[in-house]
Amino acid sequence: MDLFSHALLPYLIAKSFKRRHEDVTSFVLGGIAPDIDVFIMWIDFVYPTFFLITHRGITHSLFFGFITAICVLFLASRTGIRSFINRFINFQPAVTPGSAVWACAGAAIHIFLDSITTHGFPFFIPSPQSGILQNCSFIRTYSLLY
Numbered sequence: 001m002d003l004f005s006h007a008l009l010p011y012l013i014a015k016s017f018k019r020r021h022e023d024v025t026s027f028v029l030g031g032i033a034p035d036i037d038v039f040i041m042w043i044d045f046v047y048p049t050f051f052l053i054t055h056r057g058i059t060h061s062l063f064f065g066f067i068t069a070i071c072v073l074f075l076a077s078r079t080g081i082r083s084f085i086n087r088f089i090n091f092q093p094a095v096t097p098g099s100a101v102w103a104c105a106g107a108a109i110h111i112f113l114d115s116i117t118t119h120g121f122p123f124f125i126p127s128p129q130s131g132i133l134q135n136c137s138f139i140r141t142y143s144l145l146y
Contacts, residue, residue, distance in 0.1 A: 006031045010106045026099035030069040030106025034059045069107035
């Protein structure tokens with residue numbers, strides 16, 4: 001899936017339920033948050049054996065996907081970032097417990113959308129058996145579209 005699809009589905013879902021603008025913003029931010037890993041992929045070039053810092057790596061797991069969504073929501077709500085983005089779109093993120101839940105729901109939708117593609121990703125990091133990052137459970141997924 002691409003960034004547009006990950007932003008569009010949460011937007012359409014939130015708008016269809018007539019949610020507040022802050023909720024829609026949090027939901028969309030959560031929907032694109034797991035793809036923030038494209039900005040940290042350079043670590044894989046510096047330390048190539050750390051395979052979790054790749055696209056669809058650690059930020060696409062359930063636990064770290066939720067943490068990533070809340071961190072992206074927090075960063076987007078900062079005055080400098082918010083005012084920069086407000087020049088282009090009506091952007092009103094707020095950090096509240098409710099908006100954190102919406103951001104996590106957006107991340108869950110992102111992970112679900114990526115799970116119906118033909119690529120695998122580490123769904124359960126850290127592994128429930130050991131609680132460490134070494135034992136990852138990779139799920140090989142297949143597309144429902146073709």
